[in-house]
Amino acid sequence: MAEPTLDIRGLSKSFGALKATDDVSLDLRPGEIHALIGPNGAGKSTLIKQISGEIAPDAGEIRLDGRRLSGVDAAGRARLGMARSFQVSSVASEFTVLQNVVLAAQGASGATFRFFRPVMRDTALLDPARDCIAQAGLMGREDVPAAALAHGERRKLEIAMALALRPRLFLLDEPMAGMGTEGARALGDLLDGLRHRAPILLVEHDMDAVFRLSDRISVLVYGRIIATGTPGEIRADPEVQRVYLGEEA
Ligand SMILES: Nc1ncnc2c1ncn2[C@@H]1O[C@H](COP(=O)(O)OP(=O)(O)OP(=O)(O)O)[C@@H](O)[C@H]1O
Numbered sequence: 705m706a707e708p709t710l711d712i713r714g715l716s717k718s719f720g721a722l723k724a725t726d727d728v729s730l731d732l733r734p735g736e737i738h739a740l741i742g743p744n745g746a747g748k749s750t751l752i753k754q755i756s757g758e759i760a761p762d763a764g765e766i767r768l769d770g771r772r773l774s775g776v777d778a779a780g781r782a783r784l785g786m787a788r789s790f791q792v793s794s795v796a797s798e799f800t801v802l803q804n805v806v807l808a809a810q811g812a813s814g815a816t817f818r819f820f821r822p823v824m825r826d827t828a829l830l831d832p833a834r835d836c837i838a839q840a841g842l843m844g845r846e847d848v849p850a851a852a853l854a855h856g857e858r859r860k861l862e863i864a865m866a867l868a869l870r871p872r873l874f875l876l877d878e879p880m881a882g883m884g885t886e887g888a889r890a891l892g893d894l895l896d897g898l899r900h901r902a903p904i905l906l907v908e909h910d911m912d913a914v915f916r917l918s919d920r921i922s923v924l925v926y927g928r929i930i931a932t933g934t935p936g937e938i939r940a941d942p943e944v945q946r947v948y949l950g951e952e953a
Contacts, residue, residue, distance in 0.1 A: 706734050707770065709873050709903050710755070715764030717750055724750040726927035728764070732873055732903045737895065739906045739914045742924035743948055748907045751924070752877055755905070756788045757781045769872060785872030787902070794865065797851040801842055801861055804850055805833040809868035833868060839901075840864035841894055856887040863894065871902040880910040892917055911949075915939070923948055 708731035715728040725747045732738050740748050753759040755766060757778035766773045768784055776784065796804055806829050824830070837846055840863040845853070850861060859879060866874060879895070880888040892913050895904060908914050914921060915935045922932040923944050931941045938944055 708733050708767075709769060710905065711767040711770075712755065713765045713767075715751065715754055715761050715766065717747075717754060717759060717761050723927045725754065725761075725924075728924070728927070728929055730922050730929060730932060732905050734903055735899055736919040737899050737904045737906055737917050739908060739918040739921045740924060741908070741911070741914055741921060741948070746924040747927040748924055749877065750927075752788070752875055752905075752907060756786060756875055782869060785870060785902070786875060787866035787869045787871035787873065788875040788877070795850050795858065795861060798849060800847050800849055801837060801853070801864070802830070802833060802846040804861060805836055805864050805868050806830065808865035809833055809836075833864075836864045836867035839867055839898075841890075856883060856890065859883070859887075859891055860894070863898065867898075867901065873902050874898065874904040876904055877907045878909060879906070880908055880913050888913055 710732040712731065713729050715725055716723065717725045728747075728751060730738070730740075740751065742748055750759060754761045754764075757773070757776065757780070768781070768786065771784075773781060773784075782788070794808070796807070799807070803824065806824065809829055809832065834846065837843060840860045842857060842860045842864060845857065850858065853861060876895070879891060883891055888910055895906070896917055898904065906914070906918065918935055920932060921935055921938045922929050923938060923941075924930075925947050930947065931938060931944050933941065939949070
């Protein structure tokens, strides 16, 4: 079996008496979409924040490509290729699609400050940025200000910006939120293709998308993983049925 890209062992985080994540272990393998599902308050966001470096775990270990990440902050993890998307604040509304992607690429390179106009003439930055825009399905929209994009296009811009990080993996937190049926399906198709660029750890409440796209699903309940398996295994798991999926699946 291929070495996991991301390997999480025994991750725990408490807020006072509340164990938000409790001895969580999971891995993300090359080429896969691994979904993390669970009821509201199960600890999904807390887990993602520990992986991205926004919250320090109380215990446990995270490895990216075999390298221990303790002591590496969120910016350092992003530079190592951990692309966390759908943090809307990272998009600059007044800048165009192309400018946003170039800025993301420049930030990821860890380059010190450079003046913006020369950056926008630098083909070494522009060509890969245009590639990322095409892969995210935004070809022809390069010069549109982010503020003028439709909701679904903005999601695509966030994907293009994540691609500009030359990611080793994607951490996607509820990408389908607010998309509508058609939009969610189109975004799902995009994610389906992206997994071959870098594996995806997907937190998502849209169960249709989760069961359609995922290679594996882990179910988190009260901070603990109660099951990990293929969509078929998860659907058939009696405990998952009892505590979470119920009539939904
Ligand atoms: N900074 C914090 N301080 C105190 N408690 C917190 C903090 N962050 C999260 N929690 C609590 O930890 C638990 C897990 O929250 P978390 O947001 O990780 O769940 P979630 O599975 O992402 O939920 P949702 O599906 O609603 O987004 C919840 O009970 C929440 O209230």
